[in-house]
Amino acid sequence: MAEYSRLAKGKFTSTGSAQVVNLPFKPDWVEFINYTAAASGADNGVPHAYWDSNMGQGVAVIERFQASNQLTTDTVDTLGITTFSAGQLLQFGPSLSVTVVTKAAAAQVTTSAAHGLTSGDVVILEGLYETATTGMPQIDGIPFTVTVVDSTNFTIPWNTNQSNYTAISIAATGTPRAKKVLYPYLYFPGVAFISAITLGATTTIDTAEAHNFVVGQEVAFRIPSQWGTVELNSLPNLLTPGAPAYGYVIAVTDYNTVVVSIDSSAYTAFNSNQTVASVPGLSFPQIVAVGDVNTGGVQISSGSVLYPPPQYMPIGTTTFNTINGPAIRGAFVNNTAQGFVIGSGVAQGDASAILVGAASDVIYWRAYLHDYSSP
Amino acid sequence: MSITTTGNLGPMILQSLAPAMLYVPTPTMNYITVCDKVSMPANGGTTCRFMRPRALQPPTVQLGNSGIDPPAQVPQRDIIDAQMAFFGTGCIINEQVILQDQEGVLAWVSERLAVAMRQAEDLILRDYIVSAASQIMAGGGSNGYNPTNLGITDFSLVATTLDTNNAYKFMSGILGENRFGSGPVRSSYFMLTSTELQSDFDQMTSVGGITFLNQWNYPNNTSALPSEYGNVANIRILTSSEAPVARNAVQNNLGVFNDVYYNTVLGKQAITHINQDGYSMNLIYRDPYYSGMLAQNATLAVKFAQAQALTQDTAIRNLLSTRLSNLGV
Numbered sequence: 001m002a003e004y005s006r007l008a009k010g011k012f013t014s015t016g017s018a019q020v021v022n023l024p025f026k027p028d029w030v031e032f033i034n035y036t037a038a039a040s041g042a043d044n045g046v047p048h049a050y051w052d053s054n055m056g057q058g059v060a061v062i063e064r065f066q067a068s069n070q071l072t073t074d075t076v077d078t079l080g081i082t083t084f085s086a087g088q089l090l091q092f093g094p095s096l097s098v099t100v101v102t103k104a105a106a107a108q109v110t111t112s113a114a115h116g117l118t119s120g121d122v123v124i125l126e127g128l129y130e131t132a133t134t135g136m137p138q139i140d141g142i143p144f145t146v147t148v149v150d151s152t153n154f155t156i157p158w159n160t161n162q163s164n165y166t167a168i169s170i171a172a173t174g175t176p177r178a179k180k181v182l183y184p185y186l187y188f189p190g191v192a193f194i195s196a197i198t199l200g201a202t203t204t205i206d207t208a209e210a211h212n213f214v215v216g217q218e219v220a221f222r223i224p225s226q227w228g229t230v231e232l233n234s235l236p237n238l239l240t241p242g243a244p245a246y247g248y249v250i251a252v253t254d255y256n257t258v259v260v261s262i263d264s265s266a267y268t269a270f271n272s273n274q275t276v277a278s279v280p281g282l283s284f285p286q287i288v289a290v291g292d293v294n295t296g297g298v299q300i301s302s303g304s305v306l307y308p309p310p311q312y313m314p315i316g317t318t319t320f321n322t323i324n325g326p327a328i329r330g331a332f333v334n335n336t337a338q339g340f341v342i343g344s345g346v347a348q349g350d351a352s353a354i355l356v357g358a359a360s361d362v363i364y365w366r367a368y369l370h371d372y373s374s375p
Numbered sequence: 376m377s378i379t380t381t382g383n384l385g386p387m388i389l390q391s392l393a394p395a396m397l398y399v400p401t402p403t404m405n406y407i408t409v410c411d412k413v414s415m416p417a418n419g420g421t422t423c424r425f426m427r428p429r430a431l432q433p434p435t436v437q438l439g440n441s442g443i444d445p446p447a448q449v450p451q452r453d454i455i456d457a458q459m460a461f462f463g464t465g466c467i468i469n470e471q472v473i474l475q476d477q478e479g480v481l482a483w484v485s486e487r488l489a490v491a492m493r494q495a496e497d498l499i500l501r502d503y504i505v506s507a508a509s510q511i512m513a514g515g516g517s518n519g520y521n522p523t524n525l526g527i528t529d530f531s532l533v534a535t536t537l538d539t540n541n542a543y544k545f546m547s548g549i550l551g552e553n554r555f556g557s558g559p560v561r562s563s564y565f566m567l568t569s570t571e572l573q574s575d576f577d578q579m580t581s582v583g584g585i586t587f588l589n590q591w592n593y594p595n596n597t598s599a600l601p602s603e604y605g606n607v608a609n610i611r612i613l614t615s616s617e618a619p620v621a622r623n624a625v626q627n628n629l630g631v632f633n634d635v636y637y638n639t640v641l642g643k644q645a646i647t648h649i650n651q652d653g654y655s656m657n658l659i660y661r662d663p664y665y666s667g668m669l670a671q672n673a674t675l676a677v678k679f680a681q682a683q684a685l686t687q688d689t690a691i692r693n694l695l696s697t698r699l700s701n702l703g704v
Contacts, residue, residue, distance in 0.1 A: 325421055
C-alpha cells in the first residue's frame with residue numbers, strides 16, 4: 001500500500017554536465033539506467049546508479065564497466081545524486097578559499113581545494129582587498145556565472161585586465177573567498193549587473209550572471225555616474241520630464257549578452273575600470289526587467305512540448321524548463337522548485353566513469369518518496 | 376504525630392496541561408502590508424497583465440501662424456505580465472492522535488497552517504523584490520565595508536531618487552506638536568528592513584539637522600504601523616526579523632565578515648500582489664473516511680494562488696547595507 005508515496009519517472013539526454021530534474025516532491029530514493037552505456041557495454045560506462053537519502057547528499061552506488069561488458073560495483077563520493085528544495089533566496093554554499101584571481105578579459109579564479117562547481121553556477125567573491133590602491137575589491141559581492149576550467153579553476157565574465165585591478169594572490173591582506181549562490185534564479189526576469197556595454201545604433205549589454213531575458217523584454221538601466229553611460233538611465237528624461245525611457249531586447253546572443261533597441265552611438269563610453277578607493281559606497285550598473293511586449297508563449301520547436309513553460313538560460317545558449325504551465329514570454333514568473341540532481345562525479349575506483357554519463361547518453365530515471373522509511 | 380505527605384500518598388496524576396498554548400514566535404509580515412492588491416478573475420487564464428500608459432510629450436513648441444497642425448504623437452503603453460503560481464502544504468494526522476491527544480490538535484495545526492501560508496505569501500514577495508528591484512549600495516556609513524552601514528545621507532539619497540522618479544509616498548506627514556522630545560514627521564515612503572538594524576538606527580548620527588526619530592517620539596503615533604520603528608528624512612522604517620540578509624557576504628580591509636541587508640524602500644504601487652478568484656486562503660480538512668479501507672488518517676492542508684510583479688520599477692530600490700553594531704544572541 002502506498003497511499004501517500006510519490007513516484008515519478010522520466011528520461012533525459014545527458015549533456016555530460018550535472019542534470020537537474022524538477023519534481024513536485026523531494027525524493028528519498030533515486031535510481032537510473034543509462035541506456036546508451038548499457039547498450040554499448042564500453043569500459044567506464046555507468047549503466048545503473050542508486051541513491052538513498054540515508055546515504056547522505058552527493059553520493060551514489062553505481063555499477064560500472066571495468067572492461068568491455070564486464071560489470072563491477074563502485075561508489076561516487078562527491079558530485080553524486082543530490083536532492084534540493086529551492087524556495088528561498090540568499091542561501092550560499094560553503095566558503096571556498098581563493099588563492100589567485102588573474103588580470104584577464106575573463107578573470108580566472110583559482111581555489112585552494114576542489115571547488116565542486118559546474119559551469120552555469122553562480123558565485124560571489126569577497127575579500128579581494130590588498131592595499132588602499134591595489135586588489136580587486138571593486139568586484140566583491142557581484143554575482144558571477146562561472147565557466148569551469150578544471151577542478152580548482154573557473155572563469156568569470158568580468159574584465160579585470162585594466163589599470164585599476166591588481167591580480168590577487170594568496171598574499172592578499174584580505175581573506176579571498178568564493179561562495180556559491182545556491183538558487184540564483186528563483187524569480188525571473190529580474191535585475192542583472194552589467195559587465196560591459198558596446199555602444200552603437202543598437203546597444204549590446206554583457207552581464208555578470210545570466211539575465212534570463214527574452215526577445216521583446218522591456219528593460220530599464222541604472223548606471224551610476226562613475227560607470228559612464230548614464231544616458232541609458234530610464235530617468236531623468238529631458239524630452240518628457242518624469243516619463244521613464246525604456247528599451248527593448250531585440251536579440252539574445254547568449255546567457256549573458258543581449259542587444260537592446262536603444263541607439264547609444266553618442267553616449268558616454270562604459271567604464272568598468274573602477275578604482276579601489278571608490279569601493280565603500282560603490283554601486284553597480286544594472287539592467288532591470290520592467291515588462292514585455294510579447295503576447296504568446298515560448299516558441300514551439302521540434303521535440304518541445306506543445307505548451308512550453310517559461311525557460312531560463314544559466315549558461316551558453318541552453319535553456320531549461322521551469323515546472324510552470326505555459327506563460328507569456330517575458331512575464332514575471334516563479335521558478336521555485338524541488339527535485340534532484342544527477343551530478344558529474346566520478347567513480348571512486350575509476351576517474352573516467354562519470355555518473356551522469358557522456359553527452360548524448362540517454363538516461364531513464366525513477367524517483368520515489370516512500371510512505372514508510374526506517375529510519 | 377504522623378503527617379501524610381506526598382512521599383507516602385503522591386498524586387495519581389503528576390502533570391496537568393496549562394490552560395493556554397504558548398505563543399509561537401512569528402515575524403511581522405511587512406511585505407504583504409505595503410503591496411498593492413489585485414484579484415484575477417476565475418477563468419482568466421494564467422497571467423495577470425498590467426497596462427501603464429506612457430506620458431505624451433508636452434507640446435512646448437508654439438504653433439506659429441502657418442495654420443498647419445503639428446505631427447500627431449503615437450500613444451504608447453508599457454505591459455507588465457505576471458504568471459500565477461500555486462502553493463500549498465499540509466499534515467497527515469492519524470486518528471489515534473486526534474482520539475488520544477488532549478489539546479485539540481486539529482485546532483492548533485489549522486492555525487499553524489494558516490500562519491505558514493501567510494508567511495509564505497510574505498517570503499515570496501520578499502524574495503521576489505530581492506530578485507527584481509534594482510540596488511543602491513549604502514555609502515553614508517562609516518564602517519568601511521561596501522556597502523557601508525546606513526547613514527543619514529543614504530536615506531536622503533534614496534528618498535531623493537524616488538522623489539525624482541515621481542513615486543507616490545504612502546503617508547502624509549505628522550505636524551509637530553508642543554510635546555517634549557517629539558519632532559514632526561515628513562510625508563514618507565516605507566523602508567522594509569531587519570530588526571537587526573534597530574540598534575544602528577538608535578545610534579545614527581544626525582547630518583544637516585536630519586536625524587533618526589523613534590516612533591515613540593512622533594508627535595502622535597496613531598498612524599504608526601505595529602512594526603514601525605521610526606523615521607529618517609522622507610522614509611518611515613518597518614522592521615521584521617525575516618527581512619532579507621545575506622550572511623557573511625562581504626569583508627572589510629581586515630578580512631572581517633559582515634552581513635548584507637536588503638533594505639527595500641518603496642512608494643505606492645511599486646509592487647503588486649495578485650490572487651486569483653479569491654484563491655488566497657483555502658483550508659482543507661479531509662476526514663479519515665477518505666483514507667484507505669480502515670479510514671485511519673485525516674488530512675489538514677492549506678493552498679493558495681499568488682503572483683507578483685514590480686508594477687512601478689521607478690518607485691522601488693533595495694538599499695543594501697551592512698551593520699555597525701554587534702548582533703545579540
